Amino acid sequence: MQISVVLPSYNSEGSLRLVLEQLQRQDFAGEFEVIVCDCSNHDLVEQICHEFAMVKYVREAERFNPGIGRNLGAKHASGQLLLFLDTDVLLQENALTNAWDYYLHGNRVFGGALELDRHKKPTAASYLEHWFFNHESQKGRPCCARNNLSSALMAIDRLLFLNSCGFRDIPRMQDTEFTERLKASGQRLTYTPRVVGYQIQDSPLSKVLTKIYINGVNLFFIRYNKMATVKKALFFLSLPLLSLFKTVRIIIRHLKYQDERGRIITIIWMPLLFLGGLYWMLGLYRSMIFGGEISARRD
Known part of the structure; x- marks a missing residue:
């Protein structure tokens, strides 16, 4: 088995069938499997999965954070390459072929291009979410090294993943924490525009x-909490400029x-991005002023 596609799921019935249908259309000549790790509070996701012969359905009664779902999927996988995918990402038909080829060229951990799906007319909120979280993953960007990766579309050698302790049990930014930990251990992270998904x-x-x-909120505890007191003070004062x-x-x-078209839309909705930057800054200030720990909130 060459590739195992792993999807963590919670009440994902609204988009999952589209995602699985697109996986069914892949032009990959090798063997691949799809593992859906589900903790939904109903059986609709399970019913959808049973419609697809390539899908291995794994059920958990208790709701888990996405990273735990990915860890569970990796344990059930038999593919040499794990491809983590969110249940709202539609892969381009050559994505698995290109991912396998890129992997065979020595790339053990990499992310692909995430574009905004436009089958339904996107809203201002759609653009803001896409711009803010996927601003390093446009398909027009060339191959490059990365400091971290998004688990919405990310591939990693299965044995490397299993030996790395996997994702932490946190609701958000588990991919940033995991991939920055990988990079700190000496692993090379890369990005390729040849593996494209539409979110x-x-x-x-x-x-x-x-x-x-x-x-x-979470970024402070993942990346900045261990800074010396003087550095924290300078970071606090410079945060508006950093934002x-x-x-x-x-x-x-x-x-x-x-x-x-994308450039024109970016210009039109530019004020929204500054509003997003303000909320990001307020989250960091909240952690610095009130302390605590990584937020348990999912959204």
Whole structure:
């Protein structure tokens, strides 16, 4: 078995069938399997999975965080390469072929391009969520080294994953924590635009802003909490500038790597990105002022 596609699922019946149908259309000549690890509070996801012969359905009674679902899927996998995929990401038909080829060229941990799915008309919230969380993954971007990867579309050698202790049991940013840990251990992370997925973004604006806020809260504990006191003070004072820099960098990346339509939409909704940057900054300030630990909130 060459590839195991692992999807963690919680009440994903709204998009899962589309995702599995697209996996069924893959032009990959080798063997692959799909493992759906599900903790839904109903049996609709299980019913959908049974419609597809390639799917191995794994059921857990208790709701798990996405990283735990991925860890569980990896234990049930038999493929040489694990491809972690969210249940709202539709793979381009040559994605598995290109992922396997890229892996055979010595790339053991890599991410693919995530574009916004436009089958349904995207809302302002759709664009904000896509821009903010996928600003390093446009298909117009060339191959490059990365400091971290998104588990919405990420591939890793199965034995390497099993020997790395996997994802932490945290609701959000488990992919940032895991891949930065891999990089710190000496693993090379890369990005390839040849593996393309189209993500369905349909969360309301309030939920997207909450996700961005939690992103800021958790990022402090994952990346900055161990800084010396003086460095923390400087970080605290410089955070408004860092937030502005982050937002401008996101805008520049989308203007550079998007097509003409995408550039126009980026310009139109630019104020939303600055609002997202504000929520991200407030999340970081919340962690620095009140302390605590990684947020247990999922959204």
